[in-house]
Amino acid sequence: MxxxxxxxxxxxxxxxxxxxxxxxxxxxxxxxxxxxxxxxAACASRAPAPAPGAPAAQEPAPVRLGPLGGPLAVPGTLSQYRSHWVPVAWEELPGWQDDALHEAWEAWLRNCERPAPAFAPLCPEARRLSIASEEEQRAWMQERLRPYRIESADGNANGLLTSYFEPxxxxxxxxxxxxxxxxxxxxxxxxxxxxxxxxxxxxxxxxxxxxxxxxxxxxxxxxxxxxxxxxxxxxxxxxxxxxxxxxxxxxxxxxxxxxxxxxxxxxxxxxxxxxxxxxxxxxxxxxxxxxxxxxxxxxxxxxxxxxxxxxxxxxADAGPRGAQGVPLTPGRSIAVDRSSIPYGTPVWLASDGPSAHLARLVMAQDTGSAIVGAVRADYFAGSGEAAGELAGRLKQNLRLWALWPRQ
Missing domain, CATH: 2.40.240.50 (Barwin-like endoglucanases)
Structure with a gap:
């Protein structure tokens, strides 16, 4: 699309x-x-501090960066991308423990219709987990994926979130x-x-x-x-x-x-x-x-x-096909700059502003000519008047974390 x-x-x-x-x-x-x-107007989102008494997070291994800022450690995929990815602990993701992950699983399964090479090996496990509990889904993601904070080339982790819909x-x-x-x-x-x-x-x-x-x-x-x-x-x-x-x-x-x-x-x-x-x-x-x-x-x-x-x-409940070639899922699909985030990447999105508070798992499944930059996303709100009302007013600060398979 x-x-x-x-x-x-x-x-x-x-x-x-x-x-x-x-x-x-x-x-x-x-x-x-x-x-x-x-x-x-938009206001910046902020990551919560770890809970008192929580065990210290293990420091992620350093990542070698390619000439355009992508993690060179991910074989054959991200060295060409222009965003700067910084490995972080899961605790940095605002609201990570609170999201209803099962709502995003349909978008994940649609990813598996045309999976990116790095994610294809995970698809059989993702399909089996479609009937699992949210705790099991969250534990699996923490075991199989690693979060990376997405930044622009100059190290800026703040960007812009807008929205689109299907009239x-x-x-x-x-x-x-x-x-x-x-x-x-x-x-x-x-x-x-x-x-x-x-x-x-x-x-x-x-x-x-x-x-x-x-x-x-x-x-x-x-x-x-x-x-x-x-x-x-x-x-x-x-x-x-x-x-x-x-x-x-x-x-x-x-x-x-x-x-x-x-x-x-x-x-x-x-x-x-x-x-x-x-x-x-x-x-x-x-x-x-x-x-x-x-x-x-x-x-x-x-x-x-x-x-x-x-x-x-x-x-009837599915959105149109995005640029990845799979149907979009309302509230769980985003359009991205594909030179910064590959199609099919699970992304943690955090945005807090006058129009909406969002902290959730989404999938990079679409793009658009105005969606340019490392920390830039267009949120698919769905179809009809309510979705159009949200899309019309959503323009606020954004932070993104890519969730990439562990090596």
Missing amino acids: VHQIRPRNSASASMASRKISSMLPSLMRQVIVAFIVGVL ELQAARVRGDGYEVPLYAPPPGLPARQPWYTREQIETRPEVQAQLAARVIAWVRDPIEALVLHIQGTGRLRVQEADGSTRLVRVAFAGTNNQPYQSVGKWLLERGLVRDATWPGISAWAQANPDRVQEMLWANPRYVFFREEPLDALA
Whole structure:
């Protein structure tokens, strides 16, 4: 999956301008705009001191570092990575004894569908432990893994946590009754690396519309809904079929027009149209300037194309496939900079700020174009409005520890 808060599969979607009152319900619109432009202050997390009377932790063996800061002692894997990994004791991990590890085990088992070479030997044991107690799972991890504090090249262990989600939209197979915004599959002959038509050209040129006429997956009601879907790169559609039945499907990223992403919130700020890119500012501006909403959306030339995937009952709780190629697990999967953390790595995440307190086991299973840096993660919150509300406000301090197999 290629996503953005990123810009993930960055883009906005729109059609001809309409009255803003015909767009999303108030709550969902607040979620959307908060997601696009929300910036909240963060505060640093802190590791707790060992309990009084606890036995002294054994000092981890020193690790030889490669030229880019990765542990050279891990054969054939981490010497190429750019983060600096420092071996530490388990006691350094905030909340390590309190996490409900069984909630993360589904994400671990999904890792084993496409395991990183270093973790493949552990998969048979991890599968057997899926029915074990949390105490047994924790003891096994302490025996088989070693924690490393992840730092940037200059030794900074503090970074940034953001979040993303899978929006859920009402849609229809047939245009009309308010469903006017198309979601397209890629057109035939879409160039892989060269720019195609801009968003404005896609939506206004008859020759481009003719190419895309047979590529409509479904129609949604609101250009702002489509905006969020383009930014996330994946979403769920509750589709009204032509026969009147309703079906839940997923649309996943299938390509772009290879145009640069431009933030519509930044566009408003740069023109002095809002003083701050928060929901009250953007909402007031859009309501006062309905004829310029389309202009705002066309300021972002990037456009995303999708493919439809079925969602059966067994897959309904799973997220979309991440860049590792396995389904994401809500609350237990993160996107990382793959030049700092390999896909499939179990990671201890600690973040404490105004939006959430998180201290938990997660799996590095995805990436994104805006997820850059050693201590940088995008937290997959799940699908729907509640997940979108969290994703819209989560922007706070982060610390990470990689859990790597012992040699």
